[in-house]
Amino acid sequence: MNPTLRYKSHTVTLQSGETALDALLRVGADIPFSCKGGSCHTCMVRCSDTAAPSEARKGLPAHLVxxxxxxxxxxxxxxxxxxxxRRPEDMLTRCVLTEASAGADGRVVLQFEAASEIKYQRGDRLRLVGAxxxxxxxxxxxxxxxAGDFLLQAELLPGEAAHCPDWLSREQLAAGGPAFGHEFDVRGPFPAPAAVAAASDAGETRPPPPDPALWAELGDGRIARQVLEAFYARVYEDERLRHFFEGVTMDRSIDKQFSFLKQCITGEKVYMGDRPRNAHHWMIISNELFDYRQQLMKQTLQEHGLSAEQIERWTRYEEVFRPDMVKSEPWPRRMGGVDVMREGFGEEVLLVDSVCDYCGGEVLSGTPVLFHLRLGKVSCPACASGVRGAQPCATANETSTAS
Ligand code: HEM
Ligand code: FES
Structure with a gap:
């Protein structure tokens, strides 16, 4: 018997070799994910199975394990x-204080930096971990x-002063407050009672002006293509990056990136593709991961004989798009000024015969299927029902051809 998972309103029996994430996506569960490779931690969930393989907990802090x-x-x-x-009460983050102040009206305000990213919206709540x-x-x-605030700022809620730890007592504050650099843990964030959703409205980023001399120095693009071939060969092997490219061929990545860079550097209109903000709209890319990718690119450029100055000129066309890619939540795609969310699932009746992406079984036209809007994966009715285990699926109409 294959194991069965329950998550929110879904119950699914696993197919052999299937991960919990794939099984849940197969049945249309609303579970957040991004890299699908264990590096972004977006898919972290609480699990009743105390004997879950250690691979499933790799990289998680001890308190979450x-x-x-x-x-x-x-x-x-x-x-x-x-x-x-995930439950907000389980989420602990180490923080470093930059300032604590107490106003004459009794307002206590903290400014601090978090050691790892806290995903929050203005108005959300945090608890200060004490004894x-x-x-x-x-x-x-x-x-x-x-709004791009780098430091976090938080204000003590009325009636909470008595629960502050010693380092934030009235006496401490009256004596000038705790020291800059004081370390402490926060719990949360807990959603604001009335969520203050500040819509992110980044405008369209434009590349720096063209630099046709650079394109000439790159052998009229010949060296640029060689660089991209070597770079993507690395990316597709790289444990931290390769999972983002699932389902995208290396040739496609090289061609797209080549024409994108050519357009930026020469100014010629040769790129046919999404603008970077939309192409990466679902990818959870941290500043650190972006730096990592840039380091890989720099190394490749050096190996192809580019000077430090040429590398700087190339990199300008990538760095400018950093704010269009680095984020902690997926963004909607922006089409003609309108935000279109392409996360989640759609239900469609197939117009042509197709194949289930989960069990490989034939699915006849006219069959209602579930598909993931971003992954484009089709789940046949049997797989989407969650009851089917390892055995391959037949069509929904059970009229499959004998072979
Ligand atoms: C950590 C950093 C990055 C990751 C993980 C990443 C990942 C990806 C992936 C997976 C795709 C394929 C999307 C698809 O075909 O559906 C893609 C496409 C693309 N990326 Fe990136 N990328 C990163 C940084 C960059 C940078 C710095 C640039 C340059 C400005 C860039 C430019 C592009 C372009 C032009 C496309 C093609 C868009 C299209 O298909 O229409 N990416 N990227
Ligand atoms: S760690 Fe699971 S989706 Fe990234």
């Missing part, structure tokens, strides 16, 4: 399990990630 979290994209269950979305078991003082986040 202890609280039962796994990465759904790395989790191949061996036993039935119940999964649930074990003690009630934790609650703060409202008054900084706004959508």
């Amino acid at each position: 202890q609280a039962g979290y796994v990465l759904a994209c790395k989790y191949q269950p061996q036993a039935d399990a119940q999964l649930e979305p 074990p078991g003690a009630r934790e003082a609650e703060f409202e986040l008054t900084s706004d990630p959508a």
Whole structure:
């Protein structure tokens, strides 16, 4: 018997070799994910299976392992399990204080930096972790990630002063406040009672002016193509990057990137493709991952004999798009000024015969199927029902041809 997973309203029996994430996507579960390779942690869920393979917990901090979290994209269950979305109360983040102030009106405001990213919206709440078991003082986040605020700022909520840890007591504040650099942990974020959704409205990024001399120096593009061939050969092998490219051929990546760069550097209109913001709209790319990709590119450019100055000129055409790619939540695609969300699932009746992307079985035209809008994967009715296990699927109408 293959194991069965439950998540929100879904129940799914796993096919052999299938990860929890793939099984849940097959049945249309609303589970966040991005890299599908264990590096972004977007798919982290709480799991009742205490014997989940260590591979599923790799890279998670000890307190989350202890609280039962796994990465759904790395989790191949061996036993039935119940999964649930992450709970704000389990999320601890180390922070470093830059300033704590107390106004005459009693308002206590903290400014601090988080050691790892906290995904929040202005108005969300954080709790200050104090002594074990003690009630934790609650703060409202008054900084706004959508406005690009780098430091976090939080204000103590009324009635919470008594629950502040010693380092933030009235006496401490009166004596000038805790020291710059003081380290502490926060719990959360907890959603604001009335969510303040500040829509991100980044305008269209334009590349720097063309630099046709650079294109000539790159052998009229010949060297640029060689660089891209070597670069993508690396990317497609790279543990941190390759998962983003699932389903995209290397040739396509090289061609797209080549014509994109050619257009930027020469100014000729040769690129037919998405603008970077839309092409990467679903990818959770941190600044650190972007730096990592840039380092790989720099290394490749050096190996192809480009000087430091030429590398700087090439890199300008990539760096300018950093704000269009680095994000902690997927963005909608922006089409003609309108935001179109392409996450989630659609239900369609097939117009032509097709094949189920999960079990490989034939699905006849006229069959209603479930498909993931971004991945483009079709799930036949049997697979989408979640009850089918390892055996291959027949068509929904059960009129498959004998062979
Ligand atoms: C960590 C950084 C990056 C990752 C993980 C990444 C990943 C990807 C992936 C997976 C695709 C294929 C999308 C698809 O075909 O559906 C893609 C396409 C593309 N990327 Fe990136 N990328 C990164 C950085 C960059 C940078 C710095 C540039 C240059 C400005 C760039 C330019 C492009 C272009 C022009 C396309 C083609 C868009 C299209 O198909 O219409 N990417 N990228
Ligand atoms: S770690 Fe699972 S989707 Fe990235």
